[in-house]
Amino acid sequence: MSNKLIDLQNISKSFGGNLVLDELDLYIRENEFLTLLGPSGCGKTTTLRIIGGFETPDTGSVLFEGKDITNLAPDKREVNTVFQKYALFPHMTIAENIAFGLKIRKKSASYIKDKIRYALKLVNLDGYEKRMPDSLSGGQQQRIAIARAIVNEPKVLLLDEPLGALDLKLRQDMQYELIRLKNELGITFIYVTHDQEEALTMSDTIVVMNQGYIQQIGTPEQVYNEPENAFVADFIGDSNILPGIMIRDELVEILGARFDCVDKGFGENNPVDVVIRPEDIDLVSPGEGTIEGIVTDTIFKGVHYEMCVMSRGFEFIVHSTDYYPENIKVDLKVNPFDIQIMHKPESEDEKAVEIDERLP
Amino acid sequence: MKKTVGRLYLTLVLIFLYAPIATLMVLSFNSSKSRAHWGGFTFEWYLGLISNEEIMDAFRTTLILAFLSAFIATVLGTAACTGMQFMRRRYRSIIMGITNIPMLNADIVTGVSLMLLFIAARVSMGFTTVLLSHITFNIPYVILSVMPRYRELNKSTYEAALDLGAGPVYAFFKVVLPDLMGAVLSGFLMSFTMSLDDFIITHFTQGPGFDTLSTKIYSEVKKGINPEIYALSTIMFLAVLILLFFVNYRPHLDKENVKK
Amino acid sequence: MKDSRNSLVTAPYLLWSVGFIIIPLIMIIYYAFTGPDGSFTTRNVGDIIYFVNMKALMLSIALSLVSTCMCLLIAYPLALVLTQVVEKNSSLMALIFILPMWMNSLLRTFAWQNILERKGVLNGILVFLGLQPFYIINKPPAIILGMVYDFLPFMVLPIYNSVSEIDKDLINAARDLGAGSFQTLYRVIWPLSLPGVISGITMVFVPSLTTFVISDILGGGKILLIGNIIEQLFTQDSDWNAGAGLSVILMIFIVISMIITAKYDREDG
Numbered sequence: 033m034s035n036k037l038i039d040l041q042n043i044s045k046s047f048g049g050n051l052v053l054d055e056l057d058l059y060i061r062e063n064e065f066l067t068l069l070g071p072s073g074c075g076k077t078t079t080l081r082i083i084g085g086f087e088t089p090d091t092g093s094v095l096f097e098g099k100d101i102t103n104l105a106p107d108k109r110e111v112n113t114v115f116q117k118y119a120l121f122p123h124m125t126i127a128e129n130i131a132f133g134l135k136i137r138k139k140s141a142s143y144i145k146d147k148i149r150y151a152l153k154l155v156n157l158d159g160y161e162k163r164m165p166d167s168l169s170g171g172q173q174q175r176i177a178i179a180r181a182i183v184n185e186p187k188v189l190l191l192d193e194p195l196g197a198l199d200l201k202l203r204q205d206m207q208y209e210l211i212r213l214k215n216e217l218g219i220t221f222i223y224v225t226h227d228q229e230e231a232l233t234m235s236d237t238i239v240v241m242n243q244g245y246i247q248q249i250g251t252p253e254q255v256y257n258e259p260e261n262a263f264v265a266d267f268i269g270d271s272n273i274l275p276g277i278m279i280r281d282e283l284v285e286i287l288g289a290r291f292d293c294v295d296k297g298f299g300e301n302n303p304v305d306v307v308i309r310p311e312d313i314d315l316v317s318p319g320e321g322t323i324e325g326i327v328t329d330t331i332f333k334g335v336h337y338e339m340c341v342m343s344r345g346f347e348f349i350v351h352s353t354d355y356y357p358e359n360i361k362v363d364l365k366v367n368p369f370d371i372q373i374m375h376k377p378e379s380e381d382e383k384a385v386e387i388d389e390r391l392p
Numbered sequence: 393m394k395k396t397v398g399r400l401y402l403t404l405v406l407i408f409l410y411a412p413i414a415t416l417m418v419l420s421f422n423s424s425k426s427r428a429h430w431g432g433f434t435f436e437w438y439l440g441l442i443s444n445e446e447i448m449d450a451f452r453t454t455l456i457l458a459f460l461s462a463f464i465a466t467v468l469g470t471a472a473c474t475g476m477q478f479m480r481r482r483y484r485s486i487i488m489g490i491t492n493i494p495m496l497n498a499d500i501v502t503g504v505s506l507m508l509l510f511i512a513a514r515v516s517m518g519f520t521t522v523l524l525s526h527i528t529f530n531i532p533y534v535i536l537s538v539m540p541r542y543r544e545l546n547k548s549t550y551e552a553a554l555d556l557g558a559g560p561v562y563a564f565f566k567v568v569l570p571d572l573m574g575a576v577l578s579g580f581l582m583s584f585t586m587s588l589d590d591f592i593i594t595h596f597t598q599g600p601g602f603d604t605l606s607t608k609i610y611s612e613v614k615k616g617i618n619p620e621i622y623a624l625s626t627i628m629f630l631a632v633l634i635l636l637f638f639v640n641y642r643p644h645l646d647k648e649n650v651k652k
Numbered sequence: 653m654k655d656s657r658n659s660l661v662t663a664p665y666l667l668w669s670v671g672f673i674i675i676p677l678i679m680i681i682y683y684a685f686t687g688p689d690g691s692f693t694t695r696n697v698g699d700i701i702y703f704v705n706m707k708a709l710m711l712s713i714a715l716s717l718v719s720t721c722m723c724l725l726i727a728y729p730l731a732l733v734l735t736q737v738v739e740k741n742s743s744l745m746a747l748i749f750i751l752p753m754w755m756n757s758l759l760r761t762f763a764w765q766n767i768l769e770r771k772g773v774l775n776g777i778l779v780f781l782g783l784q785p786f787y788i789i790n791k792p793p794a795i796i797l798g799m800v801y802d803f804l805p806f807m808v809l810p811i812y813n814s815v816s817e818i819d820k821d822l823i824n825a826a827r828d829l830g831a832g833s834f835q836t837l838y839r840v841i842w843p844l845s846l847p848g849v850i851s852g853i854t855m856v857f858v859p860s861l862t863t864f865v866i867s868d869i870l871g872g873g874k875i876l877l878i879g880n881i882i883e884q885l886f887t888q889d890s891d892w893n894a895g896a897g898l899s900v901i902l903m904i905f906i907v908i909s910m911i912i913t914a915k916y917d918r919e920d921g
Binding site: 395398399401402405406408409410411412413415416419429468469471472474475476477478479487490491493494496497498499500501502504505506507508509511512524525527528531535560585588589591592595596605606609610613614617621622625628629632633636 | 658659660661662663665666668669672673674675677679680683730733736737748750751752753755756757758759761762763764766771773801804861862863864865869879886892902903906910
């Protein structure tokens with residue numbers, strides 16, 4: 033996992049005066065499961081389409097194994113795509129769909145037959161050769177779309193929100209399926225989604241994007257536990273984001289109360305943003321915690337209770353397996369390493385310091 | 393490169409489509425009555441047009457006929473589509489099958505069949521018979537325009553209106569019709585245009601002394617067409633061109649304003 | 653939603669279509685199989701074997717087949733170009749399909765006389781460019797040109813509609829899987845646009861087969877198509893039985909052409 037397989041350099045792209053990608057730099061390593069994560073309109077799909085060859089960037093270049101492929105047509109690239117709505121050819125059988133790329137490469141009939149059988153087995157749909165795409169369920173069409181792409185033995189598989197149209201249960205099953213496929217094939221996956229859970233479950237690397245900028249690149253753990261800024265913290269999981277003042281290293285003041293933390297290097301008396309995950313807040317009896325509050329709302333969520341705690345004008349979200357009724361007075365306590373300190377964003381765009389936390 | 397070839401091809405086809413139209417426009421300013429050669433520029437035909445009762449009569453008849461037939465066809469066709477929503481699929485497809493007959497059948501067969509009907513029913517040929525015929529071939533255009541829109545329509549808005557206490561008629565006019573309006577309007581325009589341009593069916597169902605522009609032109613083809621007809625056609629064409637230009641240009645302007 | 657009372661608003665149209673579509677068709681068939689005295693006969697339909705009628709029918713079939721093929725050859729690339737160059741519902745579409753109709757079609761066909769005749773516009777240009785003038789006016793090629801001109805929009809429109817309905821991602825998927833532009837056209841776009849092609853073919857073939865106007869205007873009155881013969885029987889000779897007989901023959905050809913195209917549609921779709 034060290035070679036730069038794909039290198040996007042200084043990519044900008046706008047549609048009708050709308051800047052979708054702004055000087056984006058990103059590399060993808062061989063054998064990596066990389067996820068582009070962000071809300072709709074953040075530029076993640078455009079990035080994927082630029083790699084696939086369906087869009088040409090306005091500026092910048094795309095390198096594949098060191099060679100410039102910016103202007104190479106899609107049919108000449110060693111990548112294959114699984115489209116959002118599968119894009120199976122409706123006038124062809126499943127076997128014809130899977131054979132499409134192989135026939136164009138003029139492979140022998142017996143090779144094609146073997147490949148179809150192998151691919152269908154891989155996606156657990158043996159015996160579906162003669163069926164038509166519209167007779168298959170969404171999940172099955174999805175698998176065929178993957179089979180159709182991988183028989184061509186691409187070096188990279190691009191997946192554009194492939195699970196978006198499936199229902200929850202199927203989506204979860206397919207997540208494991210995709211991880212298994214990735215491991216069996218040993219190729220690079222570039223995955224686009226707006227679903228943070230999907231991203232956290234499957235990825236080696238997550239690239240969080242917003243408004244055409246990369247907000248953070250890191251492992252799922254890094255992105256979740258150490259969000260680079262308020263956007264990342266807010267987008268990935270529930271979180272309490274509140275302004276604070278860094279008194280000195282390892283001490284932050286929030287809502288007038290002083291909390292111990294583990295972050296250093298933010299200077300002294302500097303304004304910062306503070307993230308505390310709802311599950312990291314302990315509710316304790318009055319007097320035992322750092323800051324006082326009153327429970328305003330309690331909802332049973334199955335695995336835990338979700339409570340709103342009003343404290344000095346800020347409403348904390350707290351997840352806990354312990355039940356606290358409404359209107360009861362409590363204290364809040366947070367372990368120092370559960371407090372995440374972030375730089376204040378410099379502009380409205382929240383253009384983040386593009387820090388790649390992967391080891392080069 | 394590919395785009396350039398495409399645009400070139402498009403231009404060639406447009407030249408093909410508009411060559412006769414351009415020719416007619418030029419002829420409408422040709423002072424020589426024989427169309428073979430250019431005799432100099434003139435407005436004579438445009439001025440003469442106003443006092444030419446025969447042509448103006450045919451023109452009025454054509455417009456009234458087109459409007460009436462399109463209007464009645466639109467009402468009948470929209471009502472038919474509405475009723476079909478409440479029908480079983482089988483009956484609906486039978487009706488749609490009948491609707492397709494005038495679309496697929498040859499105009500000449502439709503024309504002579506209606507002619508035979510009017511003769512058998514001893515209706516004297518004239519404005520009424522032509523109007524009935526035009527309505528007949530116009531209704532399918534309305535139905536084929538409105539029916540697909542009904543399929544896309546969200547049925548629950550109608551049911552919501554009923555749920556909120558509206559009667560079916562009120563609900564139709566206040567909730568369903570506004571949603572259909574685009575399709576209804578395009579059905580009307582299609583009918584209007586078809587009626588305006590029809591010759592064959594009018595030819596078989598017209599009576600003596602009755603003329604639309606089409607039948608007038610046909611009767612003059614052999615003896616030579618009065619250039620005043622070119623003048624009238626040029627005016628009609630330019631009027632629609634300008635209208636289309638405005639219709640298409642307005643939303644364009646709006647978009648630009650939003651951007652600012 | 654199945655309320656029989658509400659479906660009554662269809663009744664006026666239903667009555668109308670019975671009165672003005674079904675009954676007239678029955679009348680044609682009735683006239684076709686009766687003599688002037690009202691007795692049953694197959695003579696009217698049998699008239700087709702006369703040399704004049706047969707020749708006209710064959711010529712009609714030949715000319716309409718040629719013009720349908722030419723329309724397809726011109727329209728298909730045009731539809732492809734249109735889907736790439738224009739947005740849907742743009743004014744260019746109106747320019748091609750709606751606007752020309754506002755100039756009377758008889759006049760537009762008539763204008764081809766001016767363009768094509770011996771000393772017409774086209775030959776004027778050809779001579780000016782030092783090229784050989786050509787004379788097709790009053791000959792079958794002129795009629796074919798008139799047919800292609802009049803009915804081309806009916807071929808372009810359904811093909812354009814079916815091509816523009818093809819999901820862009822299907823085309824992207826074909827490219828992604830290694831197909832070049834031609835392979836994509838041949839393996840994906842063409843088969844998916846077949847329904848449009850089929851309906852275009854019927855919409856051009858039937859009016860070409862049955863026209864009498866185009867042959868009248870561009871054939872100089874010397875070339876008789878089956879439409880001209882039927883028209884004359886009805887309007888000049890007032891021989892409705894004979895006219896109805898040939899009309900029935902025409903309807904048989906229309907039905908046959910529809911069955912053939914419908915069959916192709918099913919096999920490929």
